[in-house]
Amino acid sequence: MNLSGRPVAGSAPKPRTRTDHAYALLRGDIIAGRLKPGTKLRVEQLRADYDIGATPLREALSRLSADGFVISEGQRGFRVVPISYDDLQDITRVRILIETEALRDSIENGDDAWEARLVAAYYRLSKLEAQEEQDYEQRERANEAFHDALLAGCTSPLLRRLHHTLYDQHKRYRNISLMNPAVPRDVHEEHRAIYDAALERDAQRACEATRVHVMRTMEVTLDVFRKAEETPTSTAD
Amino acid sequence: MNLSGRPVAGSAPKPRTRTDHAYALLRGDIIAGRLKPGTKLRVEQLRADYDIGATPLREALSRLSADGFVISEGQRGFRVVPISYDDLQDITRVRILIETEALRDSIENGDDAWEARLVAAYYRLSKLEAQEEQDYEQRERANEAFHDALLAGCTSPLLRRLHHTLYDQHKRYRNISLMNPAVPRDVHEEHRAIYDAALERDAQRACEATRVHVMRTMEVTLDVFRKAEETPTSTAD
DNA sequence: CGCCCGCAAAACATCGAGAATTTCCTAAAG
DNA sequence: CTTTAGGAAATTCTCGATGTTTTGCGGGCG
Numbered sequence: 001m002n003l004s005g006r007p008v009a010g011s012a013p014k015p016r017t018r019t020d021h022a023y024a025l026l027r028g029d030i031i032a033g034r035l036k037p038g039t040k041l042r043v044e045q046l047r048a049d050y051d052i053g054a055t056p057l058r059e060a061l062s063r064l065s066a067d068g069f070v071i072s073e074g075q076r077g078f079r080v081v082p083i084s085y086d087d088l089q090d091i092t093r094v095r096i097l098i099e100t101e102a103l104r105d106s107i108e109n110g111d112d113a114w115e116a117r118l119v120a121a122y123y124r125l126s127k128l129e130a131q132e133e134q135d136y137e138q139r140e141r142a143n144e145a146f147h148d149a150l151l152a153g154c155t156s157p158l159l160r161r162l163h164h165t166l167y168d169q170h171k172r173y174r175n176i177s178l179m180n181p182a183v184p185r186d187v188h189e190e191h192r193a194i195y196d197a198a199l200e201r202d203a204q205r206a207c208e209a210t211r212v213h214v215m216r217t218m219e220v221t222l223d224v225f226r227k228a229e230e231t232p233t234s235t236a237d
Numbered sequence: 238m239n240l241s242g243r244p245v246a247g248s249a250p251k252p253r254t255r256t257d258h259a260y261a262l263l264r265g266d267i268i269a270g271r272l273k274p275g276t277k278l279r280v281e282q283l284r285a286d287y288d289i290g291a292t293p294l295r296e297a298l299s300r301l302s303a304d305g306f307v308i309s310e311g312q313r314g315f316r317v318v319p320i321s322y323d324d325l326q327d328i329t330r331v332r333i334l335i336e337t338e339a340l341r342d343s344i345e346n347g348d349d350a351w352e353a354r355l356v357a358a359y360y361r362l363s364k365l366e367a368q369e370e371q372d373y374e375q376r377e378r379a380n381e382a383f384h385d386a387l388l389a390g391c392t393s394p395l396l397r398r399l400h401h402t403l404y405d406q407h408k409r410y411r412n413i414s415l416m417n418p419a420v421p422r423d424v425h426e427e428h429r430a431i432y433d434a435a436l437e438r439d440a441q442r443a444c445e446a447t448r449v450h451v452m453r454t455m456e457v458t459l460d461v462f463r464k465a466e467e468t469p470t471s472t473a474d
Numbered sequence: 475c476g477c478c479c480g481c482a483a484a485a486c487a488t489c490g491a492g493a494a495t496t497t498c499c500t501a502a503a504g
Numbered sequence: 505c506t507t508t509a510g511g512a513a514a515t516t517c518t519c520g521a522t523g524t525t526t527t528g529c530g531g532g533c534g
Contacts, residue, residue, distance in 0.1 A: 016311040017487065019299070042515070053489055055292060062256070062296040066303030074253040075495060077516060094395045097338055158331045162399070255518065279485070290519050312525060314486060
């Protein structure tokens with residue numbers, strides 16, 4: 001009955017095992033772009049950086065390779081998955097496929113609690129979007145919470161899991177392109193369109209709005225990369 | 238220049254590293270149903286069975302857990318993912334989503350070589366389907382070759398990868414339900430419908446035929462399980 | 475009679491060292 | 505000057521052993 005006053009298991013943010021810890025750290029660093037695409041992941045190096053033994057590190061890297069964040073070149077170690085235009089487009093395309101299907105399901109099956117959570121998440125996000133100064137971390141969290149709330153009603157665990165992975169793969173591209181000045185864009189309006197359609201239980205419209213939203217995100221990211229290529233190595237190394 | 242006469246790397250079927258080997262063995266045994274759903278996977282046990290050290294085994298299990306064939310209950314080891322009606326339906330649903338999208342792409346982009354390969358694969362499969370006595374292994378290979386050929390034109394590596402995993406997850410259910418007498422069913426006709434539509438480049442019709450085919454496969458599998466539940470433990474040991 | 479505590483055995487997760495392989499550098503041959 | 509061969513250094517992969525956590529069992533207390 002958890003009379004101890006300590007938080008119940010499951011809500012705890014602290015990973016239980018070294019492997020889980022390593023997995024979370026590596027995944028986070030790859031998505032955040034701190035580990036750059038194509039980088040060789042030498043176990044000895046990582047061992048020093050994270051202060052974790054080789055065995056848990058290798059296990060974490062194995063999981064990440066199945067997730068598509070790392071490639072394992074048998075007998076030649078691991079490296080961060082490279083980025084490419086094609087890859088971003090591929091991820092985007094599949095993400096739209098998965099996300100719209102999950103959203104359709106969520107809209108059809110979401111109950112009152114789903115609605116309430118969605119309203120709350122949208123409210124918080126809107127408030128942050130209206131602010132002048134943008135705390136990226138905070139806003140990213142709110143953005144994720146909003147998208148999670150949208151899909152919370154989805155009855156398919158598989159769709160949820162796939163979406164989560166694809167979302168993070170996409171997020172990596174966004175983070176890598178982040179430092180450059182973003183193309184002006186009315187994100188709030190895109191969010192509002194999805195939100196309105198979802199609350200009205202108009203799945204068709206919500207999916208279309210989602211498609212537009214995800215495509216725009218990709219296009220902005222692609223633009224940043226293209227511009228970065230024209231201006232060679234200004235921020236490199 | 239490989240003057241040794243040995244086959245060049247890449248064509249070799251033999252896994253290069255112990256981890257890869259363990260991964261292939263475990264995956265195969267799980268899909269074939271030799272490792273039953275819910276079974277605890279004790280490393281010491283596996284070590285004896287496969288004659289592979291604990292470290293490569295754990296790495297393989299980690300990868301399998303990311304693939305969804307194994308669950309990792311932190312600090313309490315690994316076990317084969319359990320089966321359930323809900324899970325089979327979930328897998329089927331997502332598989333249809335992925336497979337029809339991949340097929341649509343394949344039909345739109347497949348070139349002459351794609352067509353030729355498809356014709357050949359269909360021809361071989363038809364011949365086996367017409368036979369009286371059925372070698373399951375052989376037929377399964379032909380079936381897989383046919384489905385692979387259908388999707389070979391798909392331009393999205395991600396869709397291909399996801400489909401491969403989902404196909405094998407589905408296959409596990411089929412294999413587990415295998416011993417029981419199958420419901421009579423004209424599989425050949427279903428295959429023919431997909432094949433004809435694909436060659437005519439009618440994506441819409443091919444996708445619909447695929448949907449029907451996959452749904453039927455699931456329903457037959459579900460029927461077998463339901464019947465097995467009514468007749469308790471006749472073949473169980 | 476049932477519940478709970480605590481000890482022993484099993485299993486898991488992790489570490490450090492040792493075999494196998496790749497990579498890198500040097501130097502000679504064409 | 506490019507190419508090829510050889511060997512040393514670095515790195516990956518694997519094993520056996522060790523600390524920690526979970527599990528299973530038995531005895532005592534309510």
